[in-house]
Amino acid sequence: MKRFFTLIFVFLALLPVILTTPSCPSGFKLVNKNKCLKVFSEYDKHFEAESVCRGYGGTFATAHNAIDNRAIVSFAGNAALAYIWMGMFCFGNQSSTCYHDDGSGVVKYNNFAPGMPKVDSTIRDGGCVYTPAFGNDAGKWYSGPCEWTGIEYVCEVPVTKNDTCTYNYNGNCYFPSNLLPIEDVDRNFYDALNICHTHSMELLSIHSRREIDFIKSIYKNSGIVELTLGAQAIQKNLFDWTDGTNFDYDNFDPLSTTNGSCLQMDLSERDDIGMWYQTDCLTVKYFMCVRPAGSTTGAIEISTKEKRVNPKFQATRFTPPKILDLSDSSNCNTTLLLAPGVITSLGYSDNKPLIAYCSWKVAVLGPYRLGLYFTDFSVKNPVNVYSDNNTLLDSFDDNKTPFSLLAPSNLVTLTHDSVNDGVNNYHGFSATVLPY
Incomplete structure (x- = not known):
């Protein structure tokens, strides 16, 4: 009996350690206690391979130091991979x-081979990075064309904590409402919030593009087309998360015309799936509860008799969102603008079109393509949009209602000659740039 109680005491003493031990989602292996990696032996071109990693809420394996680099290359080499894509992209010939x-952000540690990176400045090709996984050059980085040939790759997702929950990502457990033992009925926002709070969870808040990718993967092929988020307006067009975390990331649809005090994420069949729009708080069909992974919260057994909560649940807390706005000037003829942000024709902010020939080179970071969302458009001469290899994607002129262009790459160039705008009563354009 004494031995039994001793074992119980030891188990309880070790429980906090067990629950906080770094771990990885199913299928990924913990490497160096700070990386969750998974080998893919398919020979995929860069974008196709990135799309696979995005489906897990991840990217290609990323090396921030020599230890990381050796670990990634060894992991790939042990799986008999020859070459692998690396999780970075170069816009020029310097690291x-x-x-x-x-x-x-910017690559600080680098292990580029001599003469690398090498990007064709004319057609902006060669910005994708790969490394051999064997031989004398193993771990040396080379840049090359993204869509020329397929190679193998290693995906990386954030390290999490041990938990038995089905959807474990980056230290949190996610519980879709359609998989909870509750009635399939419409609720209002406060009912949904109460369901989560009853079981020591919060409505979903989102803090990165990769988290959106992970959430999208949960609902893939589910038939669900919208998801209510755990956010409410604290004043018109300004939102805060109800779980108390900072509103440090957003993915609002620039072309949305809806209004409301709650937010939903679009899960319909569109190329830029995952965008947010305003809605009222009266009808909530699908939502998601979240709790920290590794917590000691018990099993989810939600009663169908849901309690009402006071609508004045939200504290009077104000945390302004951090939004990068590139429209302080038109950025005409700037070498490279990194999105998200806004670009405009010259003189647009003053409603006084200026005469100039402008070009804008705009890019998105990470494993994403670039979306242009023209929220206002009024020009005489066309705005031409070119892909990263200088192929004309489309050309727009005249007065247009808001519209979008989804580029096939992460880099586009726009050109416009405004010489005929002002004299013909055209006022210019404004476009929001986002990853998708």
């Missing part, structure tokens, strides 16, 4: 123009 796919 300072290379950015990590995981959103951490």
Whole structure:
């Protein structure tokens, strides 16, 4: 009996350690206690391979130091991979123009081979990075065309904590309402919030593009076309998360015309799936509860008799969203603008079109393509949009209602000559640039 109680004591003492031990989602392996990696032996071109990683809420494996680089290459080599894509992209011929796919910014540690990176400045080709996984050059980075040939790859997702929940990602467990033991009926926002709170969980808040990718994967092929988020307006067009976290990321649809005090995420069949729009708080069909992974919360057994909560649940807390706005000037003829942000024709902000020939080179970071959302458009001469290889994607002129163009790559160039705008009573254009 004494031995039994001793074992119980030891187990309880170790329980916090067990629950906080770094772990990986199913199918991924923990490497160096800070990386969750998974090998893919298919020979895919860059974008196709990135799309696979995005389906897990991840990117290509990213090396921030020599230890990471060796670990990734060894992991790939042990799986008999020859070459692998690396999680970065270069816009020029210096490592300072290379950015990590995981959103951490400019590459600081680099292991480029001599003469690398090498990007064709004329057609902006060669910005994708790969490395051999064996031989004397193993771990050396090379840049090359993204869609020329397919190679193998290693995907990386954020490290999480041990938990038995089905959807475990980046330290949190996600519970879709359609999989909870509750009635399939319409509710209002406060009913949904109460369901989560009753079981020590919160309505979903979103803090990165990769988290959106993970959530999209949960609902893929489910037939569900919208998801209510755990956000409410604290004043017109300004939202905050009800779980108390900072509103440090957003994915609003620039072309949405709806209004309301709640937010929904679009899960319908569109190329830029995952965008947010305003809605009223009266009808909530699908939502998601979230709790920290590794917590000791018990099993989810939600009663169908849901309690009402006071609609004045939200504290009077104000945390302004951090939004990068590139429209302080038109950015005419700037070398490269990194989205998200806004570009405009010259003089647009003052409603006084200026005469100039302008070009805008705009890019999105990470494993994404670039979306242009023209929220206002009024020009005489056309706005031409070119892909990263200088292929004309489309050309627009005259007065147009808001519209979008989804580019097939992460880099586009726009050109416009405004010489005939002002004299013909055209006022210019404004476009929001987002990843998709």
